[in-house]
Amino acid sequence: METTLIILKPDAVQRGLMGRILTRFEDKGLQVVGCKLMQISQELAATHYEAHKAKPFYPGLVKFMTSAPVLVLAIRGNGAITICRNMMGATFGSKANPGTIRGDFGVSNSFNLIHGSDSPEAAEREFKLFFKAGEVLTFPRAIEGWVYDLSGGKPE
Numbered sequence: 001m002e003t004t005l006i007i008l009k010p011d012a013v014q015r016g017l018m019g020r021i022l023t024r025f026e027d028k029g030l031q032v033v034g035c036k037l038m039q040i041s042q043e044l045a046a047t048h049y050e051a052h053k054a055k056p057f058y059p060g061l062v063k064f065m066t067s068a069p070v071l072v073l074a075i076r077g078n079g080a081i082t083i084c085r086n087m088m089g090a091t092f093g094s095k096a097n098p099g100t101i102r103g104d105f106g107v108s109n110s111f112n113l114i115h116g117s118d119s120p121e122a123a124e125r126e127f128k129l130f131f132k133a134g135e136v137l138t139f140p141r142a143i144e145g146w147v148y149d150l151s152g153g154k155p156e
Contacts, residue, residue, distance in 0.1 A: 001080070001155065002076065002077065002078065002079060002080040002081055002123075003033060003074055003076040003080060003127075003136065004076075004080045004081045004084050004116055004117045004123050005073070005074060005075075005116070005117045005122075005123050005127055006025070006072070006073040006075050006084060006114065006116050006117075007070050007114065007115040007116075007130075008021055008022075008070060008071040008072075008113070008114055009065065009111070009112070009114060009115060010064060010065065010067050010068035010069065010111075011108070011111040011113055012071070012113045012114060013037075013068060013069050013070060013071060014068050015105075017113070018071050022071075024087060025073075025084070028077075028083065028087065029147035029148075030076065030083065030084070031075070031076045031077060032073060032074070032075060033074045033075070033076045033136050033137050033138065033139070034072075034073065034074030034136040034137065035071065035073050035074070036072050036130075036131075038069060038070060038072060039066070039068075039069050040066050041066065042062065042066055044129060044130075045061075045062040045065045048126065048129055049065070060110070064110070064111070074131065074135075074136040077147075078155045078156070081116070081118070081119065081120065081123060085118065086100075087100060088100060088101050088102055088114050088116050089101055089102035090102060091112055092108070092109045092112060093105070093107045093109075093111075093112060094107055094108070101113060101114055
């Protein structure tokens with residue numbers, strides 16, 4: 001099982017899309033194992049997006065991410081990183097396919113509703129920024145055998 005970090009950005013929170021987006025992940029069969037509504041500080045935004053520091057969009061990105069609350073999620077499932085990124089769609093809503101989160105809810109080429117870790121290494125780094133020890137839980141779900149075929153001993 002893999003766990004990924006998802007951030008519903010200020011535009012998703014301000015537009016009242018949190019429940020609709022979260023429902024998509026749960027409907028897919030993914031498990032929410034951590035969740036917090038928070039205001040990202042300048043320092044946290046700078047650290048999270050440090051890889052983009054030299055890019056021209058960086059100041060605007062930090063300003064946007066600190067402009068309003070975000071919903072930070074830990075989502076677990078077999079192949080969760082790839083599944084979540086496919087569900088998110090192309091980076092900009094105007095280019096995202098219908099049926100994806102950005103394709104269904106976004107039109108902006110600046111505001112893009114959602115962030116998702118792009119690798120296990122990125123997820124591990126990002127979890128340390130947004131969650132304290134013990135805030136991402138591990139617990140059994142009664143539906144697990146109906147989400148995954150467990151007959152071979154591992155989830156498929």
